[in-house]
Amino acid sequence: MVITSEKNEFIKNIKKLSDKKYRYEKKLFFVEGKNSVFEALKSGFEIVHLLLAEDFNVDFQIERDKIVFVDEKVFKKISDTVAPQMIMAVIKMPKWEVNDIVKEGGFYVILDEVQDPGNVGTIIRSADAFNVDGIFTINNTVDIYNPKVLRSTMGSIFHLPVVNDVEPSKLFDVLKRNGIRILSTSLKAEKYIYDFDISKNAALIFGNESRGVNKYLDGFIDDSFKIPMDGMAESLNVSVAASICLYESERQRLIK
Amino acid sequence: MVITSEKNEFIKNIKKLSDKKYRYEKKLFFVEGKNSVFEALKSGFEIVHLLLAEDFNVDFQIERDKIVFVDEKVFKKISDTVAPQMIMAVIKMPKWEVNDIVKEGGFYVILDEVQDPGNVGTIIRSADAFNVDGIFTINNTVDIYNPKVLRSTMGSIFHLPVVNDVEPSKLFDVLKRNGIRILSTSLKAEKYIYDFDISKNAALIFGNESRGVNKYLDGFIDDSFKIPMDGMAESLNVSVAASICLYESERQRLIK
Missing domain, CATH: 3.40.1280.10 (SPOUT methyltransferase, trefoil knot domain)
Incomplete structure (x- = not known):
């Protein structure tokens, strides 16, 4: 299944992570782009969701149910950049002491x-x-x-x-x-x-x-x-x- | 006299200096803000115009006829920044060899x-x-x-x-x-x-x-x-x- 609507609740909540207050309420943040997402996957950080365009053809080392397919239009809506790379990870904030x-x-x-x-x-x-x-x-x-x-x-x-x-x-x-x-x-x-x-x-x-x-x-x-x-x-x-x-x-x- | 209209030809031409092609056609550029304008005045660069808000009360070392007073609204229109400092210099590009x-x-x-x-x-x-x-x-x-x-x-x-x-x-x-x-x-x-x-x-x-x-x-x-x-x-x-x-x-x- 591919999410094609910007009004989808899941998408709306991810977009809200651009807001600092909401980020800290949920203890989540997101990164965009291949480089950052790959670094996140290699790290010990806990990935909550991996958002991909449908045609993103890479074998990710991540549980299948964490992958969410999203169409280009929706990516453009949630992305912080003008030309989104169609790959995004939602990640749990680490608890550093x-x-x-x-x-x-x-x-x-x-x-x-x-x-x-x-x-x-x-x-x-x-x-x-x-x-x-x-x-x-x-x-x-x-x-x-x-x-x-x-x-x-x-x-x-x-x-x-x-x-x-x-x-x-x-x-x-x-x-x-x-x-x-x-x-x-x-x-x-x-x-x-x-x-x-x-x-x-x-x-x-x-x-x-x-x-x-x-x-x-x-x-x-x-x-x-x-x-x-x-x-x-x-x-x-x-x-x-x-x-x-x-x-x-x-x-x-x-x-x- | 204070320029209060964004449609003033002089103002329209300064705004166009944001465009690279126009800058090189005219061989002019502009800088904004106290720090940059003061550095320009101290340098050997040729200042063509000094734009000021009417209440800018400093004694500038510059020919009187180069000073142009501009109101806040017009400054906001030509400025490249969200909160313009109400001081701007239009400067001739130096001919470096x-x-x-x-x-x-x-x-x-x-x-x-x-x-x-x-x-x-x-x-x-x-x-x-x-x-x-x-x-x-x-x-x-x-x-x-x-x-x-x-x-x-x-x-x-x-x-x-x-x-x-x-x-x-x-x-x-x-x-x-x-x-x-x-x-x-x-x-x-x-x-x-x-x-x-x-x-x-x-x-x-x-x-x-x-x-x-x-x-x-x-x-x-x-x-x-x-x-x-x-x-x-x-x-x-x-x-x-x-x-x-x-x-x-x-x-x-x-x-x-």
């Missing part, structure tokens, strides 16, 4: 009120590339299950723990108990990033696109370093700044 | 069919931060004067030469005559970027978001290096990859 993720010697990223979905998704993708042990978002950072965030992660959301909307003082407490330094980038810092050991035992915090890290968090930050910039630009895009730090951390681990 | 920009010892970026405006703008911003001597776009890279590109540059478009749609063989010829190596990133390269001298005498080429650098350019590329990635992500966002290379180049210059 900060305590289980943070370990001595680890390397983490904290996102503090980062607002742009593309920035958050790109940071998750870079964190995956450079072996970050976990990402925590705090203070109204855009939801990690926002379709635009997920699209920018290019499937990396399934490769490392990304924990949404953590209570900051609890997070900092767990990090400190495990000997993890909380570090930020600052234009006023004295040390350059490449003279600063960020190979491990560190959580790097990145803040809002215009305002940076929230001032009230200053007391929690152990130290700061700067990215050298001797051109005229006053700052870097936050996903670029974060990715440079993650690369530098990887470089330091590799040359050791 | 590849021959004047490329010098022995220089450090350049080439963008080959990079399609996303945010990526191109972010690369221009990073190139400004890390002292790149010039950027050249080839093969249908998104137009550098596209409003979305300009917004992502955060004013950096006014800080370094960015040359649109250069003829590739001519560009490579000028680079080679000046002893500039043409280098690319490649997952298959043997050398890691941090073991590879990219401090100067180099033009780094970055390609399309899904396909990478056009295959037909292989013969022009002198050497390749790789960015270390030992996580599960297969690749990095192109603006991230480019920015990491530019940071690494800056790091190498600074530690020398």
Whole structure:
């Protein structure tokens, strides 16, 4: 059977997952496109439904009754993109626990009120590339299950723990108990990033696109370093700044 | 006098600058927002018109007859953003010559069919931060004067030469005559970027978001290096990859 009506209850409920409140009520999110869906299937995430166009001819490693066929018109209705790839997975949100993720010697990223979905998704993708042990978002950072965030992660959301909307003082407490330094980038810092050991035992915090890290968090930050910039630009895009730090951390681990 | 009608010919022509063809016909582009407009005013670029809301109370260093007052409703009509900042400059495109920009010892970026405006703008911003001597776009890279590109540059478009749609063989010829190596990133390269001298005498080429650098350019590329990635992500966002290379180049210059 193929669902051909946008008014189908099942379809209407999937479309509602574009809304953050509904997502968290149902503890479900969706990803679109071959790449993301394949990464989801390979991961330990629990797939609830796999939506396919009828002519999608691939043998998926998934229980038959989870596959739902949907026609092109309906796909266009629920998709977050202009040209949907006719493949979508509805997935259960994992239950990450900060305590289980943070370990001595680890390397983490904290996102503090980062607002742009593309920035958050790109940071998750870079964190995956450079072996970050976990990402925590705090203070109204855009939801990690926002379709635009997920699209920018290019499937990396399934490769490392990304924990949404953590209570900051609890997070900092767990990090400190495990000997993890909380570090930020600052234009006023004295040390350059490449003279600063960020190979491990560190959580790097990145803040809002215009305002940076929230001032009230200053007391929690152990130290700061700067990215050298001797051109005229006053700052870097936050996903670029974060990715440079993650690369530098990887470089330091590799040359050791 | 304040322009209050969207149907005003002057306003209609500015709105048309959102269209690439019209931009190049007129050799004009526009930037919006305080930051970009102030950077434009400080630069050597020729401002043709400065559009302001009537209550914009700043003393601009510009000939009085270039200032045009426009009401909020009209601003909303011509603006590329949802919440326009009520300040806009119409600017003459500079006439950059590849021959004047490329010098022995220089450090350049080439963008080959990079399609996303945010990526191109972010690369221009990073190139400004890390002292790149010039950027050249080839093969249908998104137009550098596209409003979305300009917004992502955060004013950096006014800080370094960015040359649109250069003829590739001519560009490579000028680079080679000046002893500039043409280098690319490649997952298959043997050398890691941090073991590879990219401090100067180099033009780094970055390609399309899904396909990478056009295959037909292989013969022009002198050497390749790789960015270390030992996580599960297969690749990095192109603006991230480019920015990491530019940071690494800056790091190498600074530690020398």
